Amino acid sequence: MTVQPTETSTSRTLRPPRAGRSNGQWAVDGREPLNANEVWKQEDGGLNVRERIEQFYSRDGFASIPPQDLSGRFRWWGLYTQRKPGIDGGRTAQLDDTELSDEYFMLRVRLDGGSLTLHQLRVLADISHDFARGTADISDRQNIQYHWIRVEDVPEIWRRLEAVGLQTTEACGDTPRVILGSPLAGIAADEILDPTPVIDEITRRFVGDPELANLPRKFKSAITGHPSLDVVHEINDISLVGVVHPELGAGYDLWVGGGLSTAPRLAERIGVFVAPDEAAEVWLGVIRIFRDYGYRRMRTKARLKFLLAEWGPAKFREVLETEYLGRALPDGPPPAPASTPGDHVGIHLQKDGNHYVGAAPVVGRVSGDVLTGLADVMEAAGTDRVRLTPHQKLVVLDVPPARLDDLVTGLENLGLSVAPSPFRRHTMACTGIEFCKLAIVETKAAAATAIAELEQRLADVTAQIDTPVTLNVNGCPNSCARIQVADIGLKGMIVTLDDVQQPGFQVHLGGGLASADRDEAGLGRTVRGLKVTAADLPDLVERLVRRWLDQRAPRETFATWAHRVDEEELR
Known part of the structure; x- marks a missing residue:
């Protein structure tokens, strides 16, 4: 379903350079x-x-x-x-x-x-x-x-x-x-x-x-x-x-x-x-x-x-x-709408009869031990190639059918889920305050905690989530985790609650890139005053997901719903 462009759901106006002033071109x-x-x-x-x-x-x-x-x-x-x-x-x-x-x-x-x-x-x-x-x-x-x-x-x-x-x-x-x-x-x-x-x-x-x-x-x-x-x-x-x-x-x-x-x-x-x-x-x-x-x-x-x-x-x-x-290029057609999910998670058939297997770590965090374990699992399965994705996932290529079950079991044992929950599959996080000098809040652990909480809290409605709800967590305004193009994008900031300053996030809602569920990209909207502490993050996401499932039209995406409803529904 296409999200209709609005001032906040597409590109924001960028001011042109001041006339007559050198811009260093x-x-x-x-x-x-x-x-x-x-x-x-x-x-x-x-x-x-x-x-x-x-x-x-x-x-x-x-x-x-x-x-x-x-x-x-x-x-x-x-x-x-x-x-x-x-x-x-x-x-x-x-x-x-x-x-x-x-x-x-x-x-x-x-x-x-x-x-x-x-x-x-x-x-x-x-x-x-x-x-x-x-x-x-x-x-x-x-x-x-x-x-x-x-x-x-x-x-x-x-x-x-x-x-x-x-x-x-x-x-x-x-x-x-x-x-x-x-x-x-x-x-x-x-x-x-x-x-x-x-x-x-x-x-x-x-x-x-x-x-x-x-x-x-x-x-x-x-x-x-x-x-x-x-x-x-x-x-x-x-x-x-x-x-x-x-x-x-x-x-x-x-x-x-x-x-x-x-x-x-x-x-x-x-x-x-x-x-x-x-x-x-x-x-x-x-x-x-x-x-x-x-x-x-x-x-x-x-x-x-x-x-x-x-x-x-x-x-x-x-x-x-x-x-x-030094020459003209021919006019060309636009790309067709996305045919399948672009994160490639799961088990899929290659054109040569082998399989590729997409797996999800938790918000991209692996380790030397996980990389070693992945290499061992791949070698046992007889494959030599793996690729990383722009969604903090990995895809193992060239898996023979006879080795498929063993490879999947090995990946799962390493914490690399081939069939992740929708919350684990569609959550990303930047480096955050643990290592980044620009960050204001912690991200990786906050996102991992939110995933675990949501898997429990929303277990009763998970089967109803038939289109992705992306959750992107960023430690500062610079958007390394692409907060403006997430269904729920979180920009790290210090929030004041009961006169006490603590780590939290400004919330962007309804963004997204072109995908199998969305024909066009669009930027998320911000809701006046909608901020959340890191501790209250799972509460916010649970509340929004349940409201969306309650109020949506058939197959209506979270993004379309978030742009359609009044601000009060998003608080």
């Missing part, structure tokens, strides 16, 4: 840096810090790292200092980065397309055990994230990763971040086309290229050829979505300018058809537009979505074709 204003970030990026690029990490900082320790490398250039290699323990969320905005930072790092391993072999999985597990105190999380960008990493250990971690074809290059920073890809690439019978060659070409040619390593801000990409629309294409800077042109055959529809955070905006179709052998070149054209025309004066306005809001799709297409490609 290289192609318009020249390259004079207009803020401190642009100064140090021009003085010494982020890619150059690797040599200093390997030769000096790993030898001389954390205290030897100068501030601009520590809080800036390290990100080009997937490294952020993590939050110092014991600092409550009320102080997050009061302290600077040096006061919030511990002497340990989060390290992000980029997995373009989310793809891992058995050998790579074992290396990731060993790194967790040897260097990360057993931590490992599956992010909603198909990455693996570690915590408690020491700078002294980073060169050895890089050596182990790169020995098996993995990397942390440009996993963070003002760079082309990891490319989301369909977890079913190459194995699904209903696939329109396999995006793997395009993802591999872009990664091989452009990740680590100094010409693309100083962007105005981060650049997020997604490519899928699967009709489930499984790469959240509406919220990336660029997405290539599989379509069939009536004359030109299978290719991609180009979407540009999506992004959430504090100024959410959904991507727009540019209206062109991209042939598979032109996809990498078109990707390059779009990222070069962002590099050359993106706003650099203010970092809060430096994402591609702000440029698209000013230009519109027609001008963006014109600039892409005339200035960067």
Whole structure:
């Protein structure tokens, strides 16, 4: 069922730049840096810090790292200092980065397309055990994230990763971040086309290229050829979505300018058809537009979505074709509505007669032990491939029918549920205050507690929940857990209850991305004064779900109901 656009359910208006004022667009204003970030990026690029990490900082320790490398250039290699323990969320905005930072790092391993072999999985597990105190999380960008990493250990971690074809290059920073890809690439019978060659070409040619390593801000990409629309294409800077042109055959529809955070905006179709052998070149054209025309004066306005809001799709297409490609692209069709759920949880048949099995950890939290156990289970089942998903899930590929039952049992024993409750399946959470310096509240444990509570409290109505109700929990306003596109999105904040300040959330309701139950994406609505403490979170969700089930029309989704009813029904 389609949610009709409203001011709060689609893209919010982004203010255009002030007339006559330089916005730091290289192609318009020249390259004079207009803020401190642009100064140090021009003085010494982020890619150059690797040599200093390997030769000096790993030898001389954390205290030897100068501030601009520590809080800036390290990100080009997937490294952020993590939050110092014991600092409550009320102080997050009061302290600077040096006061919030511990002497340990989060390290992000980029997995373009989310793809891992058995050998790579074992290396990731060993790194967790040897260097990360057993931590490992599956992010909603198909990455693996570690915590408690020491700078002294980073060169050895890089050596182990790169020995098996993995990397942390440009996993963070003002760079082309990891490319989301369909977890079913190459194995699904209903696939329109396999995006793997395009993802591999872009990664091989452009990740680590100094010409693309100083962007105005981060650049997020997604490519899928699967009709489930499984790469959240509406919220990336660029997405290539599989379509069939009536004359030109299978290719991609180009979407540009999506992004959430504090100024959410959904991507727009540019209206062109991209042939598979032109996809990498078109990707390059779009990222070069962002590099050359993106706003650099203010970092809060430096994402591609702000440029698209000013230009519109027609001008963006014109600039892409005339200035960067040198030719016109054919018009193309939009993607068909999603055919199946895009998280791929459960047991499904591949086109070769084997099976793929999608499993859900709790809000992406795994560990070195779980990764080792997963590798053991996969090896026993005779499969060599697993893929991570943009929904904090994993999909084991190539499972022979005779080994299917044993694999499922092994996954369940590891806490990786193949048949999860709707609450476990559709809940995501960001890192939260446990490790993140931007966070205000704890998220992972709060979400896990809510899942367990809801499984008990709503057991009597679970069978009635025939369309997903997504619950996304975020520790701050930046929306790493995509709160504006969840049925129930929770933005971390300090709330006051009976004159006592405590961790809590502002509530967004009725958002969502295109899916098998929803034709169009839309942003959630906020209800005036609707805030909830972390302790009362299960109460709120239970109340909303029961009201929805009570009041909905046949097969009416939670999002449609949440946009339809009066605010009082949502309190």
